Amino acid sequence: MTYQPQADFGTPASRSDEQVTLTIDGREVTVPAGTSVMRAASEQGTSIPKLCATDSLASFGSCRLCLVEIEGRRGTPASCTTPVEPGMVVKTQTPHLAKLRKGVMELYISDHPLDCLTCAANGDCELQDQAGAVGLRDVRYAADATHLGQTKDHSNPYFDFDPSKCIVCSRCVRACDEVQGTLALTVQGRGFGSKISAGLSSDNFLGSECVSCGACVQACPTATLVEKKVVEIGTPERSVVTTCAYCGVGCTFRAEMRGEQLVRMVPWKDGKANRGHSCVKGRFAWGYAQHQDRILKPMIRASIDQPWREVEWDEAFAYAASELKRISAKYGKHALGGITSSRCTNEETFLVQKLVRAGFGNNNVDTCARVCHSPTGYGLKTTFGTSAGTQDFDSVEDSDVILVIGANPTDGHPVFASRMKKRLRQGAKLIVIDPRRTDLVRSPHIEAQHHLALRPGTNVAVLTAIAHTIVTEGLVDEAFVRERCDWDEYREWADFVSQARNSPEMLEPVTQVPAAELRAAARLYATGGNGAIYYGLGVTEHSQGSSTVMAIANLAMATGNIGRRGVGVNPLRGQNNVQGACDMGSFPHELSGYRHISDGETRRLFEGEWGVPLDPEPGLRIPNMLDAATDGVFKALYVQGEDILQSDPNTKHVAAGLAAMECVIVHDLFLNETANYAHIFLPGSTFLEKNGTFTNAERRIQPVRKVMTPLNGLEDWEVTQELARAMGLDWNYAHPSEIMDEIARLTPSFKGVSFDRLDQEGSLQWPVNDAAPDGSPIMHIDGFVRGKGKFVVTDYVPTDEKTGPRFPLLLTTGRILSQYNVGAQTRRTDNVLWHEEDLLEIHPVDAEDRGIKDGDWVKLASRAGETTLRATVTERVAPGVVYTTFHHPLTQANVVTTDYSDWATNCPEYKVTAVQISPSNGPTDWQEDYEAQARRSRRIAEAEAAE
Amino acid sequence: MSSTLDNLVRMANQIAANLQHEPDPAAATAEHIHLFWDPRMKRMIFDHDGTGLSPDAAKAIAALKASA
């Protein structure tokens, strides 16, 4: 278990199928064509000294340390830039090479501070290693001019830049260009004068374009770019591979530890979702795990106006169980429910829904996916037969046209965005459908061929107009449709979209997208080669969210863009385990694996395993629970890892619902906003403190591994198990692997999943069953899961949420890179440096009409409520549209969102609210009252003095 | 009307409006409500006199109620 850095083969692996055999130091090696001599040697166990090469970057050939001799060739070529050839005979160690390498090293070291013993990277520095590898013992020249003693840049909260230690290998610059795609760094000057700079020479890292992804820090072979934590704590001594708990990309990391202390999270090169890359959240923003606001002891109170009282776990469980039983006896079992979390593991989620179904005796369980991707489940199940995306992330490497609709991947799914941008820089074409000019529309070396800046709420109309163009211009892949889809349904759909009323021209007044531009985009998607669609919450969070998902599926089927690499329909999932929470049976109408609760055979399977009868009727969804609560018939709620008060729409209604309940149990890391209305608080554990699995947006099930003891004493699955036992259920799981075994027994698509298999494979993409024992990276290859693909007519039905004289603007919401959803975690890290408050984006014309200047306080009002925040005047949004994020509780953006929702799933219509903006001079009464109530509610009674 | 009932009426109408292209919109609406609404929501809309419901939504609910 001692610390081993990740293997570095020097140059990237070649994807060629052709094999080449050569001889290196007398031994034969066979590698794919296109492999470098350096990598071939390294794979065979010979590491050639190197400085400017690393296997996450294309080789560059600048340091001249990796020289080799090749029989029949003159000179000493650099092994990192020389590809293997059949029959090549290479020598990596000769006296001549040793002398050359020593000379190179000597030059580097003569201009390097020799403070190795006190350097933060001591023992983890490639320069130091290579000096050893080439046998450098002394430096003959004292350099007259050096780069020593330059000012350090400490501005980034997570890493330092010490230019005195820089060897100008440009690995950082290339990492920022090639891996991250931000192009924040440059090499300024030439020769001896060259140095690395973040933007202008006056800029520091924090003030630059840098998004703090950490790729440059990882690429740096010296201590020039180094994590502040390494400086503070020291170099790690062991590592454990685990999965990021932030977003649905599901990056895997090595948690590098010193004892029980986390030193740093380093993206794992073998991670199949992230391929060694990360974003600022997963890489650096884990400080919340040790934040002083974490609640570590259970707490109870009889009513929400009382202060909290700390109790032992036993008392908390006993009290919770007695309250739940009392309420069940008094109001009936349907008065109870639970909410699972997309942030918790599959195993934890599975247990919460099991507690509701088997313990509470009803199906009142829902999950936060209700408010984000429930329409994806409905739409893709209806059309394709599976409630999930069709591709793995690698697939984008083969895409020719990428259509992004209602997603902002550079902010929401940054690591996947970097991979997408890499493909775009290689020449793939881009279509963006979004009311806002997102960063993707125009960024360094990338420009969308078409940006369809539609009016919020008109997705279905835009997609129908695209379909109209494809069908009426004869661009349908008829062979695919005839073979793979139901032809009659296709005909009906084609007739519908072909109607003149669905043409881009007729719909232009509704969508505000110029018809010619829309037609051009449609042609590009249909005829530009492999077309892949990526979408996010800008698709689902609408009154026609489910219809939009089906409209997207229709387009993919009509153009034959499904069932192979490079194509597909890909929901970009918000939270780390949205996919998993949905898979695990968190919805009130479904058991795990998306089987309807009314299906007797499935129910019997569960009843056999669980030993209790199950209710065959669907339960309440979150909004329905809140309605039932205000009606006085829903009285108790167990909420795990979810902050419905802040994240759900129409805050006032949520608050009224919670206030009407008699027992709200919040199981979380922090006293979140929902906890202001709670009677029992069960402290949660972080992803670093527990074992389990998360499933990312590619259906990839990945291990979450415990790297430290839970500060609160129990892993979350243990808390749920103890609560269940206190309620009289006979649960005896000794480890989450046993929960996964039960999931596998009960869920056909998980049949072949176990912790042992995950340990062996690293990850598995469901379905993992007899037909696909190693999982399914790409779905619907030979046929759709449901049999024939189903075209569904999706008529545009305008939302009931209309602008008018009182509320003339449309508000749409989203999130930004450095913050995560309700911000409970990221607000408790230095990420606040990038986003101190939620801002309202407003177009200059709308701002001027209202006398609003950049930075002014404004009042944002809708028919549901009003709040205040600061305005930023920008052309990113179209006239008539305003935009904000919802990361900060005091802004309470959801005070203004309404309870209108998707017709099929009740997913709230966050993306469209009619609002008015006016100048303001401070918080609204609601904000002030809310803050006072929150302060009151968070009081914790002083512990009684010890005897 | 309670706000919950308002919501249910709006939801039923929305479902019917989005299923207009099904061969039998009322039957499709009934099926959707059957699959996704909890028993109390169904009871509430069954007990409602139909005010505010679109023709297909009303037909769907009448059919569901008859089969309940």
Ligand code: SF4
């Ligand atoms: S942290 Fe990322 S974005 Fe910032 S300079 Fe380094 S590679 Fe570029």
Ligand code: SF4
């Ligand atoms: S900062 Fe590090 S990676 Fe960048 S040029 Fe200097 S030594 Fe190389």
Ligand code: SF4
């Ligand atoms: S992209 Fe998502 S999963 Fe990856 S590090 Fe960032 S937040 Fe974590």
Ligand code: FES
């Ligand atoms: S490692 Fe090959 S030239 Fe630097």
